[in-house]
Amino acid sequence: MLQYLLDEHIANSYRTQLIRKAPSLMVRKIGDPDAPPKGTLDPDVLIWCERYNFILVTNNRKSMPKHLADHLAQGQHIPGIFVIDLSAGIGRNLDELIIIAAASLPDEYQDRIEYLPIT
Numbered sequence: 001m002l003q004y005l006l007d008e009h010i011a012n013s014y015r016t017q018l019i020r021k022a023p024s025l026m027v028r029k030i031g032d033p034d035a036p037p038k039g040t041l042d043p044d045v046l047i048w049c050e051r052y053n054f055i056l057v058t059n060n061r062k063s064m065p066k067h068l069a070d071h072l073a074q075g076q077h078i079p080g081i082f083v084i085d086l087s088a089g090i091g092r093n094l095d096e097l098i099i100i101a102a103a104s105l106p107d108e109y110q111d112r113i114e115y116l117p118i119t
Contacts (some may be wrong), residue, residue: 001025002079002101002109005049007058008038013090014057022098028054042067046078055080055109057097065113072111080109084116092117 006015008030018027031038036048049056061083084093096117
């Protein structure tokens with residue numbers, strides 16, 4: 001199953017609800033003791049995600065594509081980035097994240113950005 005690292009700008013309720021609805025799903029949030037500290041720069045977050053095999057869940061549509069391009073240009077990889085649309089509502093975003101985690105192959109989103117909701 002996929003693992004998610006939630007950006008620090010994603011509400012804590014996302015983690016709480018993901019764990020409640022999908023207890024087997026590994027979810028970390030920036031600022032957790034076993035995750036990058038709050039204020040970590042995006043390029044360093046991508047390195048952490050690559051090292052620990054977590055897909056980044058963010059709402060950063062503006063600069064994340066550039067950070068990913070730079071990361072890949074340096075010969076690095078990432079399990080994936082999901083950019084959520086907060087205006088779609090937490091329920092819809094949670095459902096998509098849970099379905100994707102359960103139905104995806106481990107490397108299906110490698111080196112890609114997906115904009116959610118997909119449906």
